[in-house]
Amino acid sequence: MxxxxxxxxxxxxxxxxxxxxxxxxxxxxxxxxxxxxxxxxxxxxxxxxxxxxxxxxxxxxxxxxxxxxxxxxxxxxxxxxxxxxxxxxxxxxxxxxxxxxxxxxxxxxxxxxxxxxxxxxxxxxxxxxxxxxxxxRYEALKKKYANECLERRRLYNELIELRGNIRVFCRCRPLNSDEISKGYSNVIDFDPLHETELQIICDSSKKQFKFDHVFGPAANQEAVFAETLPVVVSALDGYNVCIFAYGQTGTGKTFTMEGTPENRGVNYRALEVLFNTSATRSSDVAYGFSVSMLEVYNERIRDLLSESTDQATKKLEIKQSADGTHEVPGLVEPEVCTTDEVWKILRTGARNRSVGSTAANELSSRSHCLVRVTIKSENRVSGQRRRSHMWLVDLAGSERISKIDVEGERLRESQFINRSLSALGDVISALASKNPHIPYRNSKLTHLLQSSLGGDCKTLMFVQISPSSSDLGETTCSLNFATRVRGIEQGPARKQTDPAESFKLKQITEKLRAEEKENARLNESMRLLNMKYTSRENVFQTLQEKVREAEQSSRNYQQRVRELENQLAAEKRVVKDNTATCQFTKPPLGPPQKQRPPLGRITNRVPPMGRPRPTASTSGTLSQNKENTSLAASNSYGLNPQNRGVNKARRVSVAAPLQAKRRTSLAFPPSMRDPQTMNAERKYSQLEQQLSQMRGQRRLSVAVVPATPLVGAYSASNSKYRSIFMSSSKYAPSPPNAVSAWRSRLPTVAASSRQQVRLVRSPANGNGSTPEGEASNSRYCFSVQKRVQVDSLRHQPLRVPQVLTGAGVYGLPLRDNVNGATRFAAPQAKRVLCNNSKRRMSVL
Ligand SMILES: Nc1ncnc2c1ncn2[C@@H]1O[C@H](COP(=O)(O)OP(=O)(O)OP(=O)(O)O)[C@@H](O)[C@H]1O
Incomplete structure (x- = not known):
């Protein structure tokens, strides 16, 4: 206290x-x-x-x-x-x-x-x-108040949009001393209760006009700006705004827009509000302001802030930028931060403005003065940038040339002024009638205001009138013009964005569109792949089904094999029992080979031909499943006339009671078992006798060409090389291709001819000699399963490639040479190490 x-x-x-x-x-x-x-x-x-x-x-x-x-x-x-x-x-x-x-x-x-x-x-x-x-509680209320302010602002903007983005205010100046002195009466009637209406008294009748607000002669600058404020604040929110004063000369346009140092007008107050409001919003949005001032004088643009002296020669033009806005390159546009700076700039511009004295106004504006405030903002939270313009336009006065009594330069100025105002009227009319073509380019004034007149901006027009009865005609004209402007229906205003920001957004949009396309393409290919996958899955399921079936059948086969194996084992046991009853034992001839004892330990010997086998009936059944059948067995089965129905080549194993180191297979053609060729049996017994004379036990495989009886003979040259000679002189020759087509059933013979030598011989008399005429009629091929390479140096007639090509063995030179070699030279085969294959092989 x-x-x-x-x-x-x-x-x-x-x-x-x-x-x-x-x-x-x-x-x-x-x-x-x-x-x-x-x-x-x-x-x-x-x-x-x-x-x-x-x-x-x-x-x-x-x-x-x-x-x-x-x-x-x-x-x-x-x-x-x-x-x-x-x-x-x-x-x-x-x-x-x-x-x-x-x-x-x-x-x-x-x-x-x-x-x-x-x-x-x-x-x-x-x-x-x-x-x-x-x-x-205070803090909460403060916050609530701030929110309410925001809401109020939003609602206010909505209200302005609902009212229309073109608003028209009418302002009537008081009667000046001159008019009073001349006794002119007041023809404007206002009803204070109805702020939107005014009446013109002409000849005892009243004509009513309606505007968004009507300011009487008593209304001061504050009251006028209070109504203007929301539109000004819209500029801060990112809208393009245009405020202009229109009216007869001397009606107070400059007074309303510029004002006096004591009664500052809309321009100064608007910038003041911009600064104050931006300061209160500074925590959310960062603002920047710049001001330019220009005039359109006699259809030429003049920079009112330029200090250069060559204003008359310097020509400023309107250019349309990439983002659609209209710019005047070269215009001075200083940044402003305080109201003092603003006032200084406005004063400078006003001083440079073209004014002159007319009969109607001592300091009449002879040009259109335009103040452009550029507002840049950046939201601190979202980072969104905006750039908007606020145009503050003081138009030159519309005037009747006859009335203002001008001539010379003033008359020319008046003509330009009236022409540009007429262009403005045309633009307004086109906007009001929603004409698709708006004649913005008919004058510099409308061209400059293109982006702020109509479209997506907010426009406020002050129609200035004189209350004097002497100006009744001009007043009526002005009010009629203002009524037309008010009748323009504009769409909702649109917030402006920074051109750089727009460009960035455009790029992002394009990128998104491209990505969308790419996505659609990928989706399509994914859909196709899915379809493919589904179809493949179906195939896979089908295959799986087949595999299951195959597995099932495989199991069935295995089961069958087991049964057969069991049966085989049982039969083996029976054979064994039967064999035990025989005087001598035989080596097992059928597969599997692994179960066979080594040949060296086999002590079988060939039983004499024609000797009945004690268990022929039993072993006959057995041998049908064997690939190698003993000679005795083949004698019983292969040569048995009762088995002639088996029409396929048979291979007979001949077991000699000597030391078995090699195995030779002998195959018989089905025809061999034909009854008409049963004498082959006799020949075979000879072969068997020779076999018994062989030194050492050998098992031979003899392949016989189908459809050709076996009448060959067998001889051995030495222990390391065996050759089998067959005679076919008794039978018709078989075609060579038949021999060529024939293949031994022995895998080793068929697998690689390089490791085989087929020696062919057609002895006519069974002792190894071959008559010339029968040389080409050989029919039998015998293969010795031994890796043998014929030494071409020692046996010139033998051409090694011919020997090594399997089918080509069936040739006369080879046969003769082999025959000769067998008969006379009986070449010794020796084991040598092959350089190429690094394997040991026998060489003749
Ligand atoms: N509302 C008002 N209250 C008081 N005085 C006013 C008012 N309006 C205008 N005046 C006065 O009228 C005179 C003419 O005003 P002003 O120069 O602003 O008219 P103008 O329309 O701009 O004319 P011009 O078109 O020729 O430039 C000025 O002296 C001004 O002070």
Whole structure:
């Protein structure tokens, strides 16, 4: 509490502490009981007036029982005279109190000071308590208020859009002294209750006009700007805004837009609002402002902020930028941050503006003045950038040339002004009638305002009128024009974005479109692949089904094989039993080979031909499943006339009772078992006899060409090389291709001719000699399963390639040479190491 607020107008000598403690510093003076007989010596401080006052009562705004403490100097009768306030509002004894002689007075003042201090303490505590209680509530309310402000702004924008993005205000200036002096009457009638209507009185009739707002002569600049404010704020929200004043010369257009230093107009106030609002939004959005000022004078653009002297020669042109906005390259556009800078710039521009004196206006504007404010913003949260323009246009006055009485340069100026205003009227008419072609380029003025007139911007027009009866005609024209403007139906305004930002967004959009296309392509290929996959899965399932079936059949076969094996084992046991009854034992001839004992240990010998086998009936059944059949068995089965129905070549194994180191297979053609060729049996017995003479036991495989009887002979040259000679002189020759087509059933013979040598011989008399005439009629091929290579050096007639080519063996030279070699030279075969294959082989 400030010092001096407490005034002790009547200092009692005694204060009833008890009663005061209850009442405190009650202003109703019911507290302290003053005892008059105890008045102190401070008599000068006791006045009649003060007797009814109470201690500690503030004089400020109270009843007249106290003097107002207009001065801060404490008077002797105030508490502050005896007590001093410290910084923390505590009262301490003043040195003045020492001069008080009466102890009661001193004691009472001290008491008052103490009471004051305690009250102060109590108050502070209460304030702190309130702060604690109300603090969060206050913050919440503050936040709510901010949100409400935002909502209000949004709703206001919506309201403006609903009202229309072209708004028309009408402002009527007061009658000037000249008009009054000339006795012109007021023809404009306003109804204060209807702010949107005005009437023109002409010839006792009234013509009514409606606008968004009508400002009468009494309306000041503040009132006008209050209605303009929302449109100005829209520019901060990112909208393009155009505010222009239109009207007859001398009606106050410049006054409304520029104003005077005392009554500043829309231009200055708008920029002021922009700065203030941007400051309040600075936590969310960062703003930047720049201002340019130009005029269109006689259809030429002049930069009003340029300081260069060659303004007359410098030609400024309107260019359309890539983003569709219209720019004037080379225009001076300083950045502004404060209202002072703005005012300075506006003053500079106004000074440079072309003005002249006319009959209607002493300082008539002879050009259209345009102030362009560029607003750049960046949202600190979302990072979104915007750039918008606010045009503040003071048009040159529409005027009747005859009326203003001009000639020369002024007349030319007036013609240009009227022409450009007419172009503006055309644009407005085209917009109002929703004409697809808007003639923006008919004048520099409309061309400059193209992006801010119509379309997606907000437009505000001030139609300025004169109340004078002398200007009735022009006033009516202006009002009619304004009514047309108001009739324009515009679509909703659109927030502007930064061109750079737009370009970036455009690129992103294009990229997204390309990605969408790529996605569609990938989806299509994925769909095709899915279809392919589905069809393959079907195939796979079918194959799986087949595999299952194959497995099942394989299992069946295995089962069958096991059964056959069991049967075979049983038969083997029977054979074994039968063999045990025989005098001699035979080596096992049928597969599997692994179960066979090594040949070296076989002690079988060929039984004599024609000797009946004791178990012929039993072993006959057995041998049908064997590939190698013993000679004896083949004798019984292969040559048995009863088995002639088996029309396939047979291979007969001949086991000699010598040391078996090699095996030779002998195959018989089915025809061999033909009854007509049974004499082969006889020949075979000869072969068997020769076999028995062989040194060492050998098993031979003899392959016989089909359909050819076996009448060959067998001879051995030495232990390492065997050749078998067969005679066919008795039978008709078989065609060579029949021999060539024939293949031994032995895998080793068929697999690689390089490792085989087929020696062919056609002995005519069975002793190895071959008559010339029968040489080409050989029919029998015998293969010895031994790796043999004919030494071509020692036996020149033998051509090695011929020998090594299997089928080509059947040739006369080879046969003769082999025959000769067998008969006369009986070449020794020796084991050599082959350089190429690194394998050992026998060489003739
Ligand atoms: N509302 C008003 N209140 C008081 N004075 C006004 C008002 N409107 C205009 N005036 C005064 O009228 C005179 C002419 O105004 P102003 O120059 O602004 O007209 P103008 O329309 O701009 O004319 P021009 O087209 O020739 O430039 C000025 O002296 C101005 O102060």
């Amino acid at each position: 400030p010092e001096g607020d407490f005034v002790v107008t009547a200092l009692p000598t005694f204060i009833d502490l008890d009663s005061e403690q209850e009442s405190g510093t009650s202003p109703d003076c019911t507290g302290p009981t003053v005892k008059s007989e105890q008045y102190t010596s401070v008599e000068e401080s006791t006045t009649d007036e003060g007797k009814n006052s109470c201690v500690g009562e503030s004089t400020t705004g109270k009843a007249g029982n106290t003097e107002p403490s207009s001065t801060m100097e404490p008077r002797p009768e105030t508490l502050g005279y005896f007590m001093e306030a410290l910084d923390n509002d505590c009262l301490v004894e003043s040195p003045m109190l020492k001069g008080v002689a009466t102890p009661d007075l001193r004691a009472s003042i001290k008491l008052l000071g103490t009471k004051y201090n305690s009250l102060m303490e109590k108050n502070k505590m209460e304030i702190n308590k309130c702060k604690k209680e109300c603090g969060p």
